[in-house]
Amino acid sequence: MLAKQKELIVQLLRSSKLSITDTRVKILELFLKSNGALEHADFEKLSGKSFDRVTIYRTLQTFLDKGIVHKIPTTDTSVRYAICKSDCGEHDHHDHHVHFRCEECGSTRCLEETDIPVISLPKGYDAHNVEVVVSGVCKECK
Amino acid sequence: MLAKQKELIVQLLRSSKLSITDTRVKILELFLKSNGALEHADFEKLSGKSFDRVTIYRTLQTFLDKGIVHKIPTTDTSVRYAICKSDCGEHDHHDHHVHFRCEECGSTRCLEETDIPVISLPKGYDAHNVEVVVSGVCKECK
DNA sequence: GATGTTTATGCAACATTGTTGCAATTTTAT
DNA sequence: ATAAAATTGCAACAATGTTGCATAAACATC
Ligand SMILES: [Mn+2]
Ligand SMILES: [Mn+2]
Ligand SMILES: [Zn+2]
Ligand SMILES: [Zn+2]
Numbered sequence: 001m002l003a004k005q006k007e008l009i010v011q012l013l014r015s016s017k018l019s020i021t022d023t024r025v026k027i028l029e030l031f032l033k034s035n036g037a038l039e040h041a042d043f044e045k046l047s048g049k050s051f052d053r054v055t056i057y058r059t060l061q062t063f064l065d066k067g068i069v070h071k072i073p074t075t076d077t078s079v080r081y082a083i084c085k086s087d088c089g090e091h092d093h094h095d096h097h098v099h100f101r102c103e104e105c106g107s108t109r110c111l112e113e114t115d116i117p118v119i120s121l122p123k124g125y126d127a128h129n130v131e132v133v134v135s136g137v138c139k140e141c142k
Numbered sequence: 143m144l145a146k147q148k149e150l151i152v153q154l155l156r157s158s159k160l161s162i163t164d165t166r167v168k169i170l171e172l173f174l175k176s177n178g179a180l181e182h183a184d185f186e187k188l189s190g191k192s193f194d195r196v197t198i199y200r201t202l203q204t205f206l207d208k209g210i211v212h213k214i215p216t217t218d219t220s221v222r223y224a225i226c227k228s229d230c231g232e233h234d235h236h237d238h239h240v241h242f243r244c245e246e247c248g249s250t251r252c253l254e255e256t257d258i259p260v261i262s263l264p265k266g267y268d269a270h271n272v273e274v275v276v277s278g279v280c281k282e283c284k
Numbered sequence: 285g286a287t288g289t290t291t292a293t294g295c296a297a298c299a300t301t302g303t304t305g306c307a308a309t310t311t312t313a314t
Numbered sequence: 315a316t317a318a319a320a321t322t323g324c325a326a327c328a329a330t331g332t333t334g335c336a337t338a339a340a341c342a343t344c
Pocket of ligand 1: 070099110111
């Protein structure tokens with residue numbers, strides 16, 4: 001791993017008041033390396049089975065709590081996580097972008113530049129959050 | 143069960159070229175009765191444990207294949223299903239509506255009148271399907 | 285309504301995914 | 315270097331989903 005990236009990761013953990021551990025550094029490294037969302041099984045594979053499953057679950061939950069990563073909805077039982085590129089904090093997330101799932105390569109990406117549209121709901125409904133997931137064929141697969 | 147509803151369900155199964163079985167009738171009955179999306183565990187509870195888990199999985203998959211139900215994306219591992227109110231067929235679904243998840247009562251509903259907005263993606267991306275899930279507080283819970 | 289054929293179901297066995305308690309280890313603060 | 319606090323790995327468990335196969339139910343034909 002590059003020293004620069006390591007420094008970046010350490011800063012990220014420190015600013016979230018998390019202690020610097022091998023698992024956390026490795027998982028953040030995998031997020032930065034990948035160009036899309038990752039799911040639990042990916043970490044077990046990509047990390048070379050060096051970490052316990054439970055630790056990975058707990059680490060992802062911690063990152064969620066701290067606003068370091070966010071989840072992306074799916075229609076199957078998998079849970080997909082992506083790193084927050086905007087500076088989300090523990091109590092305010094502002095990842096208001098569309099997600100894209102490619103039917104060819106299976107990758108899921110954050111489209112940072114594509115904003116979530118305004119949805120006008122029927123009377124009586126109060127919206128707190130809107131998730132948009134587009135599926136289709138990505139740039140690379142066409 | 144009302145005779146009228148039973149007849150409706152039988153028609154629905156026939157028009158999808160599915161044989162009429164107890165499990166299928168019961169599951170459709172539960173869909174019609176509920177005013178929101180259901181997940182696998184709901185069928186085991188609501189049906190009174192009379193059906194095998196495997197049969198429920200297979201029935202839901204069959205209904206999906208035939209366009210009788212559709213899935214709704216979630217950020218957890220649960221898979222939620224709702225009945226298609228538009229007349230979707232085996233090869234063409236046209237459920238282009240927004241879904242709403244209430245943070246209070248936990249119900250997920252199809253907002254049939256609320257259309258999916260047009261999303262303009264970055265160049266190179268080809269959209270086939272757009273899913274919108276809004277979370278917040280529903281009519282009844284306010 | 286009885287017949288054979290097709291289809292669906294239930295069961296067992298297994299795989300995958302996620303959770304909790306607790307002791308051992310690592311990190312951090314002093 | 316040491317003590318306190320936090321994280322990790324392990325075991326045990328719970329929930330969810332899949333497959334093969336024998337039995338049972340539904341369907342089409344007579
Ligand atoms: Mn994202
Ligand atoms: Mn719907
Ligand atoms: Zn692709
Ligand atoms: Zn509600």
